[in-house]
Structures are given as C-alpha cells and as structure tokens.
Amino acid sequence: MWCDLLVDDKTADEFTAYMKKFTDLYIVLSRSVKNHTTNPHPRILDLGCGPGLLSIEILKQIPDATVIGMDPLIKMLMLAKENTDTSGVPIFEPVLGVSEKIPLKDNSIDTIVSRFSLPYWKEPLDSFLEMNRVLKPNGKIIFEALNRNFPKWKLFGIKVGMLLNHAGRDVTKYHVDAYALAHTQEEVEMLFNKSGFAILEKEGKKSEWKFIIVAEKK
Ligand SMILES: C[S@@+](CC[C@H](N)C(=O)[O-])C[C@H]1O[C@@H](n2cnc3c(N)ncnc32)[C@H](O)[C@@H]1O
Helix, strand or coil, rough: CCCHCCCCCHHHHHHHHHHHHHHHHHHHHHHHHHCCCCCCCCEEEEECCCCCCCHHHHHHHCCCCCCEECCCCHHHHHHHHCCCCCCCCCCCCEEEEEEEEHHHCCCCCEEEEECHHHHCCHHHHHHHHHHHHHHEEEEEEEEEEEEECCCHHHHHHHHHHHHCCCHHHHHHHHHHHHHHHEEEECHHHHHHHHCEEEEEEECCCCCCEEEEEEEECC
C-alpha cells in the first residue's frame, strides 16, 4: 500500500551518499531537539529516519538518549544501523513501521523529531494522532517540513543545483517530486491543532524551501 511512494534500494544508497554532504543541516536540527528535551535518559523518536543521519547527530548532542529510528523501508533501516554503528554513537534502535500506526506504547516517548517525511504519509491526521498517543504528557515534537508554497522557479534552481552537485537524477527527482505532495505551513499547523498539540515555535517564511514547527502535547 505504501510502496508507490517509497524509493528503491539504489536511490536509498544514492540519497544517503548525497545527504552526507549536508551534515550541517542535521546538526542544526539536532541542537533544537536537544534544547527541547529536558528529561534525563530521554527516548527520542526519529520518525521517517531514512539513513539515520539526523539520529546520529542527536545521539552526539544527547549521549544518554535512546534514539528510535522508525521507517517503513528495511533498506533505510539497514543504512541507518550501518551509519550509526560506524559513527560509534550509543543507543540507536531501528524500528520498522509507518507514521499511521506507530508500533510503540502510549506515553512512552519524550521527544519526536521528523524531517521531510510528511509528504509520504498517506494519512497525515492519523499520523499526528499517533504521535500524540506515543508522546509523554508535555512531550515535544520538532517537525521540519518542505514548504508547498515554495515558488516553482526557485525549485527549478534547486533541481539544477542538485544535478550539478552530483545528486543524480533519481535523488533529484525524489526531492523535487516531494514538493507536489508537501503541505503548507498553515496545513501543518491545522494538523497540530486538530491532534491535541499546542504550537510553541514556528520558523520559516512563505518563500523559503522548508519550515520548522515545535509543538507540545497538551
Ligand atoms: C526524504 S526521506 C527523509 C529521511 C530523513 N528524515 C532525513 O532527513 O535524512 C523521507 C523518509 O520518510 C520515510 N517514510 C515514507 N513514508 C513514511 C511513513 N508513512 N511513516 C514514516 N516514514 C515514512 C521514507 O522511507 C524515507 O526514509
């Protein structure tokens, strides 16, 4: 059912190689996760973790955390395990699953982070309700999303830039196509409001390629 939006193994490998050039993006987001995670020995869910590059940076920032990396693709989880093992970071737990039915207990997670996974979620509202279910009371979400309102001419610039930077055709297509499935900031705010969260912070302008929302479980 989910297969039509998931990448093949070759594209997953190429995506990993390309994104390893952009560690800074993951470091910035991991710092935000650290700032919003105050409990000792936190359990952090990286929802749609892909090859685990964000999970690695979170574990570097918060070494006493357990990061659960969840993804519906076995290939991505294998890459995430390989990448976290190679980085020598502590506890990373790969979990196979989808946002619509998170295979974790109620109130068991301190912080959720999700980066650029939303376009692939078949049932966004069910997924937000699931995030609410697994979070502890007052648990936070740091949610980074592609901006559906990003101007088309600027997206063309990104496409050309990726090709020139040797992303390859499949990875470029994976990224560019995601904008057609992406949401506006207002739509994501509505999802948070409908699923029992209070929005704490918003970052991003209408013309930027992405935005971040930080929210708390009510
Ligand atoms: C563009 S990648 C981003 C990966 C990672 N978050 C990063 O920033 O490097 C999107 C990820 O979401 C995963 N995904 C797709 N559908 C999903 C779903 N319903 N629930 C959770 N993850 C999903 C994909 O398999 C893929 O690994």
